[in-house]
Amino acid sequence: xxxxxxxMWASCCGLLNEVMGTGAVRGQQAGFPGSTGPFRFTPxxxxxxxxxxxxxxPNIVCKACGLSFSVFRKKHVCCDCKKDFCSLCSVSQxxxxxxxxxxxxxxxxFQRPQLMRLKVKDLRQYLLLxxxxxxxxxxxxxxxxxxxxxxxxxxxxxLDSSSxxxxxxxxxxxxxxxxxxxxxPPSATVSSFQGELMDRDGAFRSEVLAQVQSEIASANxxxxxxxxxxxxxxxxxxxxxxxxxxxxxxxxxxxRASLSDLSSLExxxxxxxxxxxxxxxRNFVNYSGCCEKWELVEKVNRLYKENEENxxxxxxxxxxxxEEDDSLCRICMDAVIDCVLLECGHMVTCTKCGxxxxxxxxxxxxxxxxxxxxxx
Numbered sequence: 001x002x003x004x005x006x007x008m009w010a011s012c013c014g015l016l017n018e019v020m021g022t023g024a025v026r027g028q029q030a031g032f033p034g035s036t037g038p039f040r041f042t043p044x045x046x047x048x049x050x051x052x053x054x055x056x057x058p059n060i061v062c063k064a065c066g067l068s069f070s071v072f073r074k075k076h077v078c079c080d081c082k083k084d085f086c087s088l089c090s091v092s093q094x095x096x097x098x099x100x101x102x103x104x105x106x107x108x109x110f111q112r113p114q115l116m117r118l119k120v121k122d123l124r125q126y127l128l129l130x131x132x133x134x135x136x137x138x139x140x141x142x143x144x145x146x147x148x149x150x151x152x153x154x155x156x157x158x159l160d161s162s163s164x165x166x167x168x169x170x171x172x173x174x175x176x177x178x179x180x181x182x183x184x185p186p187s188a189t190v191s192s193f194q195g196e197l198m199d200r201d202g203a204f205r206s207e208v209l210a211q212v213q214s215e216i217a218s219a220n221x222x223x224x225x226x227x228x229x230x231x232x233x234x235x236x237x238x239x240x241x242x243x244x245x246x247x248x249x250x251x252x253x254x255x256r257a258s259l260s261d262l263s264s265l266e267x268x269x270x271x272x273x274x275x276x277x278x279x280x281x282r283n284f285v286n287y288s289g290c291c292e293k294w295e296l297v298e299k300v301n302r303l304y305k306e307n308e309e310n311x312x313x314x315x316x317x318x319x320x321x322x323e324e325d326d327s328l329c330r331i332c333m334d335a336v337i338d339c340v341l342l343e344c345g346h347m348v349t350c351t352k353c354g355x356x357x358x359x360x361x362x363x364x365x366x367x368x369x370x371x372x373x374x375x376x
Contacts, residue, residue, distance in 0.1 A: 063129065064089035064099060078102055081129040101125045110151050115144045123147060259283060259300075259307060268300050276300050284339065284351055284372040306374060310336045329353055330361065342369045 060075070061068050063083045069075040073086045080102040091103045098106065105126050108114035115123070123143040127134050132150055137143050257275035259282070262268060268276075276296040280287045283303055290296050314334065329335050331353040339354035340347050344365045349357060354370035 060084060062086040062089055064101075078129075080106070083129055099129070101129060105147070110148060112144060112148070115147060116140065256282070259304065262304055265301055265304060268297055268304065271297075271300075279303070284355060284370050286371065302374060303372075306338070310338070331357075338373055338375070340371050340373050341367050342371060347373070 062073075062075075062085050064085055065088070067073060067086065069084075069086060073088070075084050076087060076090045076097040077083070078085055078090065078099040079096045080098055083099065085097075085099045090097045090099050093103070101122055104118065104122055105115070108118070120140055120143060123140070124134050124137075127143065127146060127150070130150060132146065134143065134146065137146060257271065257278040259279050271279075273293055273296060276293070276299075277287060279300055280296065280303070285299055285303060287296060287299060290299070313336065327336050329337055329350040330348045332350065335350035335352065337347050337350060339349050339351045341349070341354060341357065341360050344360045344363050344367075346360050346362050348361060349370075351370070351372050354367075357367050357370070359366055
């Protein structure tokens with residue numbers, strides 16, 4: 001009884017092994033096409049084992065923000081630069097879509113003052129959208145000039161249509177003119193056609209003559225006006241010269257104050273601070289430490305007295321020309337040496353000659369400054 005049950009169980013297990021297949025057989029079936037068993041798998045050349053990888057289409061993104069287009073971020077084409085932009089980076093205007101850069105420059109009406117107020121980034125982006133190189137642009141003005149030169153690229157259709165219309169009108173007018181000029185009317189209507197042409201030619205000639213006469217008349221009037229203006233200018237110049245000759249004090253008032261304008265010490269008190277400083281500066285007297293007007297007046301008084309003494313001594317020395325005098329200027333040999341040349345420190349000239357010296361006549365050193373000195 002037990003032996004029969006055991007054999008029955010073994011036969012059932014063998015039948016299951018034949019139907020289902022063992023693990024070893026499964027391994028052979030999965031890995032090798034020539035495996036044996038009820039579940040054989042033989043790959044065919046017509047059908048690939050693995051599905052092909054999905055080929056991705058071109059990744060189109062927005063030119064401004066760089067994000068991909070989606071259901072919530074729709075794609076729009078700019079009507080100026082013809083580039084793709086999303087709904088956030090474009091502006092809708094009159095049923096047309098423009099990118100923010102083209103819209104910004106369109107608002108300026110391409111006027112130079114308005115373009116100069118824009119950022120360099122916007123100008124460069126506008127040119128790059130039109131594939132215009134900006135490598136040679138070094139300043140903002142170069143970018144503006146480039147934009148003004150290529151501003152018609154965005155509206156090429158309009159320009160093409162306008163140029164086409166103009167060319168058509170020119171060609172039509174040319175053909176009509178050539179047709180009328182080369183057309184020979186029949187003998188029956190020759191007289192009437194010639195009469196019309198003569199009338200038209202007469203009217204045209206009269207208009208041309210009237211225009212020429214008007215231009216000649218305007219040119220003559222302009223020449224007369226120019227001549228009158230020149231005469232008026234010459235008269236004004238003559239009047240000014242006569243006034244200067246009659247009133248020589250006017251030219252002195254216009255000129256800077258000078259020490260030669262003073263006739264006495266009393267006039268120094270009535271001068272302004274500016275005039276006092278001008279006199280000291282022209283005579284190379286330093287007034288940097290002067291804080292009050294009386295200090296400037298004192299320096300000018302001292303300068304005036306010394307100038308008077310120099311003139312008196314010069315008159316006395318004219319009588320003794322044969323005698324040597326070491327105090328005379330080595331350049332003009334007329335005035336007294338009262339100037340020191342810096343940086344060398346030599347005293348060989350007067351103030352007038354010292355301010356004209358570019359180098360010291362003794363050591364040939366470059367003269368930085370000439371300073372007036374007072375004798376103690």
